[in-house]
Amino acid sequence: MEGVGEEEMEGVDHLAHERNKSEFDVDAMKIVWAGSPHAFDVSDRISKLVASDPGFRKDNRSTLSRKELFKNTLRKAAYAWKTIVDLRLSEEEAAKLRFYVDEPAFTDLHWGMFIPAIKGQGTEEQQQKWLPLAYKMQIIGCYAQTELGHGSNVQGLETTATFDSQTDEFIIHSPTLTSSKWWPGGLGKVATHAIAYARLIVGGREHGVHGFIVQLRSLEDHSPLLGITVGDIGMKFGNGAYNTMDNGVLQFDHVRIPRNQMLMRVSQVTCEGKYKQSDVPRQLVYGTMVYVRQTIVADASCALSRAVCIATRYSAVRRQFGSQNGGPETQVIDYKTQQSRLFPLLASAYAFRFIGEWLKWLYADVTQRLQANDFSTLPEAHACTAGLKSLTTTATADGIEECRKLCGGHGYLCSSGLPELFAVYVPACTYEGDNTVLLLQVARFLMKTVSQLGSRLSSKKPVGTIAYMTRVEHLMQCRCGVQRGFAELSADLVEAAVAHCQLIVVSKFIEKLQQEIPGKGVKQQLEVLCNIYALFLLHKHQGDFLSTGCITPKHAALANDELRSLYSQVRPNAIALVDAFNYTDHYLGSILGCYDGNVYPKLYEAAWKDPLNESVVPDGYHLYIRPLLKQEIRTARL
Ligand SMILES: CCCCC/C=C\C/C=C\C/C=C\C/C=C\C/C=C/C(=O)SCCNC(=O)CCNC(=O)[C@H](O)C(C)(C)COP(=O)(O)OP(=O)(O)OC[C@H]1O[C@@H](n2cnc3c(N)ncnc32)[C@H](O)[C@@H]1OP(=O)(O)O
Numbered sequence: 001m002e003g004v005g006e007e008e009m010e011g012v013d014h015l016a017h018e019r020n021k022s023e024f025d026v027d028a029m030k031i032v033w034a035g036s037p038h039a040f041d042v043s044d045r046i047s048k049l050v051a052s053d054p055g056f057r058k059d060n061r062s063t064l065s066r067k068e069l070f071k072n073t074l075r076k077a078a079y080a081w082k083t084i085v086d087l088r089l090s091e092e093e094a095a096k097l098r099f100y101v102d103e104p105a106f107t108d109l110h111w112g113m114f115i116p117a118i119k120g121q122g123t124e125e126q127q128q129k130w131l132p133l134a135y136k137m138q139i140i141g142c143y144a145q146t147e148l149g150h151g152s153n154v155q156g157l158e159t160t161a162t163f164d165s166q167t168d169e170f171i172i173h174s175p176t177l178t179s180s181k182w183w184p185g186g187l188g189k190v191a192t193h194a195i196a197y198a199r200l201i202v203g204g205r206e207h208g209v210h211g212f213i214v215q216l217r218s219l220e221d222h223s224p225l226l227g228i229t230v231g232d233i234g235m236k237f238g239n240g241a242y243n244t245m246d247n248g249v250l251q252f253d254h255v256r257i258p259r260n261q262m263l264m265r266v267s268q269v270t271c272e273g274k275y276k277q278s279d280v281p282r283q284l285v286y287g288t289m290v291y292v293r294q295t296i297v298a299d300a301s302c303a304l305s306r307a308v309c310i311a312t313r314y315s316a317v318r319r320q321f322g323s324q325n326g327g328p329e330t331q332v333i334d335y336k337t338q339q340s341r342l343f344p345l346l347a348s349a350y351a352f353r354f355i356g357e358w359l360k361w362l363y364a365d366v367t368q369r370l371q372a373n374d375f376s377t378l379p380e381a382h383a384c385t386a387g388l389k390s391l392t393t394t395a396t397a398d399g400i401e402e403c404r405k406l407c408g409g410h411g412y413l414c415s416s417g418l419p420e421l422f423a424v425y426v427p428a429c430t431y432e433g434d435n436t437v438l439l440l441q442v443a444r445f446l447m448k449t450v451s452q453l454g455s456r457l458s459s460k461k462p463v464g465t466i467a468y469m470t471r472v473e474h475l476m477q478c479r480c481g482v483q484r485g486f487a488e489l490s491a492d493l494v495e496a497a498v499a500h501c502q503l504i505v506v507s508k509f510i511e512k513l514q515q516e517i518p519g520k521g522v523k524q525q526l527e528v529l530c531n532i533y534a535l536f537l538l539h540k541h542q543g544d545f546l547s548t549g550c551i552t553p554k555h556a557a558l559a560n561d562e563l564r565s566l567y568s569q570v571r572p573n574a575i576a577l578v579d580a581f582n583y584t585d586h587y588l589g590s591i592l593g594c595y596d597g598n599v600y601p602k603l604y605e606a607a608w609k610d611p612l613n614e615s616v617v618p619d620g621y622h623l624y625i626r627p628l629l630k631q632e633i634r635t636a637r638l
């Protein structure tokens with residue numbers, strides 16, 4: 001093109017100079033990020049498959065109406081399923097394909113909650129009946145727990161399931177407006193079946209909330225069945241974003257289901273109408289939520305790393321001020337303020353990756369123990385999944401917004417990918433448990449632990465976390481010491497809960513570094529990131545640390561000096577550290593974060609594709625603007 005400088009040429013890697021600064025083996029770090037060579041191979045192969053298939057394009061989402069957007073989502077979901085079947089993809093590959101399609105859809109709830117609920121709370125017989133149908137997508141399920149009037153308070157749900165011993169059925173009913181099921185994803189327009197949570201009533205006696213498999217729509221013509229009123233709850237935050245999901249409203253009008261459609265692994269109702277509670281904690285009914293919370297932690301590292309990848313690459317491309325003698329301006333990534341905002345988020349992305357790995361192990365371990373009726377680690381598993389889901393989603397949502405701001409004005413463009421990422425991500429702070437409500441569960445666990453163990457919460461932490469452990473103990477002692485009720489102290493206890501979760505993240509990062517980590521310079525880079533994560537939090541919460549007496553003001557000052565030094569160590573490796581996420585440009589969906597850094601020509605080109613630019617003179621000009629411009633210039637009393 002005329003006048004195109006080297007800096008704007010296509011096919012040139014405008015970040016090559018940054019990549020050449022790397023001091024570690026990026027390919028080895030890609031394996032660490034993926035979790036194993038096999039996991040890397042699957043991710044790499046599937047992400048490229050999706051990126052290369054025009055059937056999965058997503059660059060037009062912000063220009064579609066809600067109905068066009070939703071129909072396009074259905075098309076993509078069907079196309080994804082056809083791809084999975086035609087290519088005979090494994091369950092792992094199929095899950096990766098849905099992940100890289102990167103569009104909230106009913107399939108998230110079918111695979112992510114409906115199936116896990118049957119696996120976790122269904123009897124062997126119920127699993128044998130329903131799972132094959134669900135795996136073949138011959139039924140499409142949703143998880144219908146939340147109601148218009150209750151979400152956090154599960155025991156407050158109003159939907160009823162009354163046993164009719166005459167017909168050996170349950171009657172599912174919505175007794176009030178507020179008992180309408182409200183929010184379940186996939187419910188609004190697609191799901192044929194639901195796991196519906198309702199208050200079990202047998203012989204006039206209530207037995208709390210249980211799960212029931214209820215068919216909602218005909219498998220012949222998709223019409224709602226008798227007694228079922230169902231629809232979408234309407235537009236949600238943002239334009240595209242989560243509006244690809246049909247979050248629904250559902251009312252039951254005395255809907256009858258066979259007795260064997262109550263999920264009966266945890267408790268049973270016999271045909272004689274006898275209620276039997278297995279000798280397992282009633283909270284196993286909540287098992288699906290625990291499962292999803294641990295997956296959401298892994299998802300937080302994905303979402304945060306996407307935003308950090310965009311902001312880091314753009315910070316290396318963007319130059320502003322600082323030109324010496326007519327030379328190039330300064331890369332904004334070289335400003336200490338930019339580094340102090342960006343690099344803790346880069347460190348957090350890696351920290352959340354590793355805590356997600358550990359939580360996956362913890363969940364698998366507790367699941368195995370449950371098989372043997374060993375409930376000893378259930379309280380810790382609940383507290384960890386609840387607390388880490390809360391901590392990582394709050395930090396990730398805030399981090400995505402910070403990354404938008406780190407990109408200046410262009411971060412506010414849809415073509416940056418950041419507004420959409422934020423709009424899709426932020427409900428993670430609410431769904432699967434409001435983050436404050438979940439932290440209160442952690443606070444309750446800590447109170448019990450402190451009362452059982454005395455002052456020391458645990459001595460099983462690496463040395464590097466002594467300050468973090470002392471902080472938690474001090475925060476708890478300050479609160480537990482005074483004789484005021486839990487409710488009165490809840491805001492303070494939530495702070496202690498956050499501190500406890502931060503202790504877990506730091507200690508698991510340190511434990512990760514004690515493992516064998518192959519690749520030149522890889523472990524060294526992770527040590528720098530671990531120190532940044534720990535020292536950044538120490539700096540951010542230094543009031544807590546100073547008040548516990550476990551660090552002095554001098555320590556706090558030294559920690560800050562060390563942080564600056566660590567930022568300087570990360571700087572030459574920043575681009576390589578985000579390259580290690582191995583995201584395709586398709587998945588990132590961001591001009592600012594494109595791999596080759598050739599941002600300006602792409603931004604300029606993208607602007608002209610906006611529908612508003614289809615005509616030089618906008619619709620409405622002749623009707624509204626021309627009369628305005630042509631009006632008589634009145635002798636105005638201006
Ligand atoms: C579109 C992009 C998606 C990306 C996601 C990527 C991956 C995810 C994959 C699949 C999912 C797909 C999409 C995810 C997105 C959206 C779906 C959203 C779904 C939902 O939101 S489902 C509904 C979620 N709702 C909640 O989380 C409700 C929160 N409330 C509760 O859990 C409970 O009400 C409560 C707050 C825990 C209180 O329960 P309650 O029965 O009143 O008990 P308590 O009196 O508080 O405690 C008694 C006792 O029991 C212990 N306890 C409580 N809960 C549990 C548990 N779950 N496990 C074990 N033990 C538990 C508690 O500690 C107490 O013990 P004590 O010893 O102290 O007595």
Ligand SMILES: Cc1cc2nc3c(=O)[nH]c(=O)nc-3n(C[C@H](O)[C@H](O)[C@H](O)COP(=O)(O)OP(=O)(O)OC[C@H]3O[C@@H](n4cnc5c(N)ncnc54)[C@H](O)[C@@H]3O)c2cc1C
Binds near residue numbers: 242
């Ligand atoms: C995008 C999205 C998808 C969803 N998908 C599903 C789904 O598929 N299936 C499903 O069943 N549900 C789903 N939900 C519902 C979700 O699970 C609930 O919204 C969530 O559990 C929060 O409950 P709530 O809405 O009742 O919030 P509330 O509890 O009403 O929260 C309102 C405020 O009250 C505070 N609060 C509540 N209780 C306490 C307390 N005891 N102490 C102190 N503060 C308190 C909260 O912290 C919050 O600040 C979805 C929600 C969203 C946004």
